[in-house]
Amino acid sequence: MYCRWSVIFLLLVQTGLKSIAQQTNSIGIRLVDVPAGTFNRGSNRGKEDADESPVHAVTITNGFKMSATEITNKQYEAFDPAHSKLRGKNGFSLQDDEAVTFVNYEEAVAFCAWLSRREGKPYRLPTEAEWEYACRAGTTTDYSTGDELPASYQKLQHTNRTPVPVSLRVAQTAPNSWGLYDMHGNVEEWCHDWYGAYTAGTQKDPVGRQSGLSRVTRGGSHNTPVRFLRSANRQGMLPEDKHWLTGFRVVQGVMPGTKATIAEPAPANSVQVSQQKYIWKKVTQPLFDAPIVYVRKPDSSSGTPFYAHNHCPAITWCPNGDLLVAWFSTNAESGREMVILASRLRAGKKAWDTASMFFSVPDRNVTGTSLIYDQKGILYHINGLEAAGDWQNLAMIMRTSTNNGSTWSKPVLIAPEHTKRHQVIAGSIITREGWLVQLCDADPGPRGGTAIHISKDKGMHWTTPYSLPITPIYNNGSVGGLIAGIHASVVQLKDGRYLALGRNDNIKSDSLGERMPMSISNDGGATWQYAPSVFPPISSGQRLVLRRLNEGPLLLVSFTHSAGKSGIEGMDFTKPDGTKYKGYGMYAALSFDEGKTWPIKKLLTDNVMRHLEGGAWTGPFTMDTTHSEPKGYLAATQSPDNVIHLISSNLYYRFTLAWLQLP
Known part of the structure; x- marks a missing residue:
């Protein structure tokens, strides 16, 4: 439903009498009058866009002025000349008249405060409601141009793993009917609001939640699929974050006096959490519990x-x-x-x-x-x-x-x-010095390796100790700055060295063929030396666990062969009577000499036939005497009672060292 002023304005446009009230301030920002009115905010697309629901009527009670374009480099650098050093970063936004990027929320707010003092008029970021209202400019379609965004408005409207530079020059396509440029694309724009779920019912001048994790951004950007450029699409960013996709535009006008909506309720995993210290009782007997599902779908009414x-x-x-x-x-x-x-x-x-x-x-x-x-x-x-x-x-x-x-x-x-x-891998460790060690995949490619990050002060500061920035060739005996293989897992040995095992970057062994790569660092992760391990390699859909148990031994949990490959199938395991048999799937191995030998290798099954769902890339499988879970992304912890807690992509296992040591 159009407001009275919207209808009058649209009639003027249709009769060729378009006359947009504009003014230009002292640093060249063109300001456009946005009239008061009512519109329907959001969409009913559901699923991945469920946060745009429910659609609800919003009234903007007072008109305001909005910058016709996004703030440019030249305009922003009148406030912060030092920002010029970020021009052209990653290939974006080099020229004076391109939209400024690499500006976080607080910096955008500071620009508005500076501009308010300079001009003697109130400048601020738009509220999320004001932004969508101005973007729609009286329309009810996906875009202010209709249900499709014309090709002339689009840049590179798809996700590029390596972002492709494009011009971010403002006002290169026609404005919407209220005279605002680049409301669909160019760069995302910071809004005032904390991000939070919409509430139903008619609203006046909403200003978002009282608090949250993210501030709202709107409008979509280059190197972004076009559906994220819709008028109703909602995005968010951590207020401290900044990158090549986001800039901002400003509003001249007093902030609405509306009271912010209360913060969203805490999620179920944070509710009714006991604060009583638990008394752990050591479990010394053999234990292996049948796996159970931990990924349990929430009720649709929860909104999760x-x-x-x-x-x-x-x-x-x-x-x-x-x-x-x-x-x-x-x-x-x-x-x-x-x-x-x-x-x-x-x-x-x-x-x-x-x-x-x-x-x-x-x-x-x-x-x-x-x-x-x-x-x-x-x-x-x-x-x-x-x-x-x-x-x-x-x-x-x-x-x-x-x-x-x-x-x-x-x-x-x-x-x-x-x-x-920076692709975080489960399996952080605390070293004997008290340092926090976090591993991250270095590159999404098949020979990407794993990077190490270390904090010596409880996460306040982090260093990346690797001294060789170029990805090495992971050959036996070679040295590089990264752990061989992605999704790696690491332990600190008793002599202070680091030992890591990873996926891919396999190394040939003279006697065993291709083996899982083993990486050892003598200098705190700055360099790594590579050798073949005794273990078969793993691949797609598989991630291993390597950790030191409370009792002292090293534990590896991995898979007997690479998923989907027929070159190496299964491993030899030993029955209680000493005979060998071929086993397939997830196994555990123990080392009592800091990784030199692994005398115990055991298939993770209790010999009971079960039909299980592994989830993710694993899917359904049968566990029995000779088969365990065939793949999955593994993570593990060991509680003070010495029970080992292992999860795959969908299932939770419990067992003990005593069970692993049983024949």
């Missing part, structure tokens, strides 16, 4: 996004006796719909909670999650954060909890550059 592909998990124990698991849920691993969900196995319970939200930045890919408890009161959550979709150009965030995950600190960008070598 839950997609078809649930994968890439992390696990930790908590001091209250709970286990906490987190993983990504998405329809495509390169999808922007991806969220991090979590589940809790509460102390004394036999079933995991249903999945609930753990971490999300709207319309950003968040591949890679790690959880660890430092045994001194702090839980750490480390996660990747893309600028867009895909999983190559990730920043790294960290959150901490001192109350068993009941609440978490504000996300901190511990590696703020969106670049390679």
